[in-house]
Amino acid sequence: MALPLLEDHRDLAEAVAAFANRFGGIADTRSNVKRYAAGDRPDSWDGLVRQGLHAVHLPEQYGGDGAGLAELAVVVEQLGDALYPGPYVPTVIASGILATAAGPAAETMLTELATGATGAVCTGTRLRADRSDAGWTVSGSADPALGLPGADVVLVRANSEDGELWFRLEPSTSAAVVIEDGVDLTRSIGTLTLTDHQVEAGLIVDGLQAHRVELIVNTVLAAEASGIAGWALRTAVDYVKSRQQFGRPVGSFQAVQHKAAMMLVRSEIACAAAWDAARSEEHDEDQQKLVSAQAALAALPVGIENALECVTLLGGIGFTWEHDAHLYWRRAISIAAVAGSEVKWAHTLGDRSADSERDFSFVDPEMLPELREQVRRVLDEVALLPDDGTTSASWAPAKGSARRARFADAKLVAPHYRAPYGLGAGPREQAVIAHEFAMRGWAQPSTVIGEWVLPTILEHGNAEQQDRFVEPSLRADIIWCQLFSEPGAGSDLAGLSTKARKVDGGWVLSGQKVWNSGAHEADWGVCLARSDADAPKHRGLSYFLVDMTSKGIDVRPLKQATGKSEFNEVFLDDVFVPDDCLVAEPGQGWKLAATTLSNERLSMGSTLHHGSSRLFRQVIADASHDCPREDAVEGLGRSISRELALCAMNLRGVSARLAGQEPGAEISVSKVYNALAQREGSRDLLRLLGPRAAVVDPSANYAIDHIGLPSILFGGGTVEIQLNVIAQRVLGLPRS
Template identity: 60%
Template sequence: MALPMTEDERALADSVAAFARRSAPIAQTRIQFDALSAGTGPDPVWDAVVRQGLHNMHLPEAVGGSECGLPALAVVVEQLGMAMFPGPYLPTVLASAVAATASNGADGLLVAFDGGATGALVAGNRLTARPAAGGWEVKGTSDPSLGLPGAERVLVRAALADTPGGDLWFWLDRAEFDGPGTTAKVTPCEALDPTRSVGRLELAGHPIPHDRALAGVDPARVDLIVTSLLGAEASGIAAWCVETAVDYVRTRHQFGRPVGSFQAVQHKAALMLVRSEIACAAVWDAARAADDASDQQRLVAAQAALTAAPAGVDQALDCISMLGGIGFTWEHDAHLYWRRAVAVASAVGTEDAWSTRLGEAALHTQRDFSFIDEDTLPQLRARVAAVLDDVLALPDDEIATEGWAPTRGGARRARLAAEGLAAPHYPLPYGQDAGAVEQAVIADEFTRRGLDQPNTGIAEWVLPTLITHGTVEQRDRFVSATLRGELIWCQLFSEPGAGSDLAGLSTKARRVDGGWVLTGQKVWNSQAREADWGVCLARTDADAPKHKGLTYFLIEMASPGVDVRPLQQATGVWEFNEVFLDEVFVPDDCVVAGPGDGWRLAVTTLSNERLKMGTAKFGHGAAATVRQLLDGGEYGATRDEVVRVLGRNTARELSVGAMNLKTVLHRLHGTEDATGSATSVQKVFHAIAQREGSDALIRLLGPLGLVGSPEQPYVQDYLGVPAVLIGGGTIEIQLNVIAQRVLGLPR
């Protein structure tokens, strides 16, 4: 998953990648390290950038730019980051993009940038401005800043000494740094990344006239631009590292076999892909927020800083370790990406500071992942609204069940099912055959009325299989009744001896007159106690290969020989069950498709999920749980520590939400990845994020962690984490899938 969403953005990315390869091959960059890191000498690469029009594509049309927007600029930066593009490009577009947000005073500066002037952004908190005759005087020494030595225009932020929280934004011309007695000086630093200059700005009471000041620069928008573009470069670095490491281990041999065939290597490569795609989603969400309200921009700016920037560093180090000794040599390019990744993360700022900022923002704001507005599909909206208004007038008489099972029946549920709104993504006559936009409009109308969309539990996976592969009689018998809440389902797939190896199951089915008799044991079956029916895989042909001898049965859970026994977990509660099948008769009309089709149908069942619209509901380590702890005030840590955990846990949820929405939009644009990598990545990261979030939560408790009753939500949150690490296939199995099916590593 890369930043481009549309075909135009993909064409732009391809064009920029080709330009980078042609104009700045890394072998050529290596020869110019000294000049690049000092910011000196003629720069033919920058001249090529200007001729290509990449320097001003984001600037307003009024000053000669193309006004393409932050998302397109981020696409360019990501591609140039992937190519280790040298010189002042990123520092310049950072400065010019921030300058373009000013409401007044930036025209002359933007004209210079449009004409090809190089730039740098100095936006730390070490410079102080005081009013003076004709303007201001500024003093102080800045933090090290990218691209400062050699920059022709420098955009600077200084704190107003007598105005708490106030800023002065102004710009400097390189000519001001020259000559005797100047009060402005640029001191070069030895750059970690040898492909760019780094320096400090020293101002000793330097005069800033009124016409050099910029007005209306919004701090939230500045943060958004900076973290989006630096994050985009980190995303490009992360993508290069995955590609480089995977290419190497695919062909490198050790112990007589490809290194990439070893499971430990495969898992590391798969986790690198997960990290890369999560970073990319975070940057994409930040860049698309350029026109959002400030509170939304604060959320996603911090998200990009916390997710994308550190990912580049971790990714580059993992790449070097995958390459082995060759990756740790000066001759290999991996260390250049590592150096740049560290430089980018350093320029973004500290993770503690950003987690605090995101935590404070998340106390009051949630990310808006909607991609529709109130005028989208007005006829559908009006039709759904009328039905839901009628539903609200009906009695709320659904019957609650225990555990995770959905509620039963009720007048509201029956009306929703009749109108195709219980599962609108299903085809007619069961649903509305709703695509992504239609589903979003329907969900919005539910939300407006405070109504929850119906949940059918395990049937979310079962019913699509019956609709696709079942007989007319099976569909008529089960689908509508389930949507009305009259039937609850469970899934009888897992077995004690098979675990994640679903095809290794041993439950047997033998042919008898009129049907089949099943014998075996299933385990980890949620909702089995409440279920009326279960879908069961059993082996009907012992001589066939293990994937081909399976059949998909529908079992009535009240049948003789079905014994459901609750399993008490480490949490102390019973959420799963084991199910014993002792000579259970299943008639022929409860076989779906035909004997031997079980594996194909099971894959269909496990892959069916209702389209996610960006929201990410974590069962463990959720930001909402951290907010609850903060509100209760019983934590053993300091408030600042809790807020930082809230920030980090929010970042994880925002990452999943961004990936969900990006997947939906790819589907709308017809640019969905054929490998299905997004689904596998989301499953892995969803589990890892909950583990890390819940672990961070429990470390805040102090003495409160001594209380282990089921009513204590925080310890219970942590004790329940194994359910997400194991359920639906362990993380390790998912990593195998990513490594072998997505990355193409050898088995």
């Protein structure tokens, strides 16, 4: 829920939070809002400068720490969480921009900022620069600028026939600063108007690149939005845990839990967007343009949304002047406004994504060279083998494939499994293997449903079961299905009624299962059945491995609303299962099912199938949208934003594991966001199409794409159940 993943970043965040707690706090901020609105510095400014928090990102030659945008974002997020008042954010934006510039004017300004001067940046489309005998003449008004009133160093951008002109503003009668009545009560905002203002050559700032400037501005503002969102979430959760209504904490009500859980989902989106932008400092221009637009589009609105939801969860007290919530809310609105409109950034992201895409590779190409060479040799061999095998009509892997057999022999189907089935690969090794596959443009082999089944057998099964099932499954000689859900037991899995009766040599299973993916093509199924009717419902379940060719099994494909049949209902009519196909002990099925479901959720959340950017690109390419093209490009931008958010969250999870951290909330958060993103994207697609969506077109079936959404919204646990999991297990809200 916060930017830092590395230990030194976490230490930095703790130091900044400690500083913010020592100096004044929000009570002090409230008592000085008039001062701050006029441009005064907080009394703690000198202490902040002594700690170097204003210069963590600046080169050492100017007295900075020589760090970068990633470290600055950590500081900004923590100060945003504390609602630190005054000109800190506009100052570090100004110094961050100047650190990328060249020339004596930039050096002079940087030196002043590094010693504690405050700064501001003025931009806008209405500032016009024309050449004059003395240099340049600039006229017009800038957009409202944070920190302008009271700023010691002001950097201005005007537009000329030659492009952008950056210069230092010197006091002059031709320059007027109007102090505006800001929405944010805790820092100043003003408007600069220039009338035939003369700019000498010595004040010109050279070497600035528009995309670098944009990246710095949007990353800093996104980091502050992440801090605001985190404060709002924490404040709301703390309140609903203790607030009593109807004799119990309001945090035990499902509606409240879902609100709080969605606040966490949004916080993770904002955090991931700010983090991805901050880490792009050394990436190329196209990459920086993508993440900069994403930071503005994905992170800044979250500060507003979470602040509002905080107020709604606090109730009336949150809507009072005395509560701090509106101060955070105001700041969130302010920083989102100065960054530019959501519509603009959505269109910008869509436009920039037309010919570039985000590169989420993160592995050092020199890391683990021996493993890389081993994988490359296998990939070279596989490339020479025929792409044969019997393909599936659904999601199952092809059977009898020579390529698949070679991958299995090389332990690359599930490299994280222990020997003899895998390589015992940890996070670093898995990342390297995935990187090698990605460089070939190949998908890593999967056992599909087996991804969830085999870890359970490896953890809880006996040696004979492991030998019998794991290796053949890795080779795709065994295809699995999952026999869990029933007509009366979906999300309430422990309420299932399929019976397992003990007989000589095994068990007899009777009951009905439903929504079983690929059961019509599966060789084996994992079945949860009630083996003890007298035990509590969670303790009377057992976990069986069922041969799908057994007598008494009737698999009936279900025709979905899309017209496809990817799911099934399975009837078990006195199906005999031998004792050697019971995993672990009778009555331990619930524990084993939890292992299976946890692996299921871990394997989801990496791609979007419905409402994907690919579909938006197709709509734009064939001009099938029933709206202006710019509206379709905006829709593409929002779709890209959802995909970037999901990928960034997943990469943060991987990076955390590489840093030695245990998996956190990202699995359930990604599951929820994956489902919601596909729902939003698919619906946005229909909004663009008009009459085209009324026709079934096999080459571009957009309406059927939307109708297929339930398979995503239900699979692996409904969104609502996942929100319950987040609320109770991650946020610690009480059960009802």
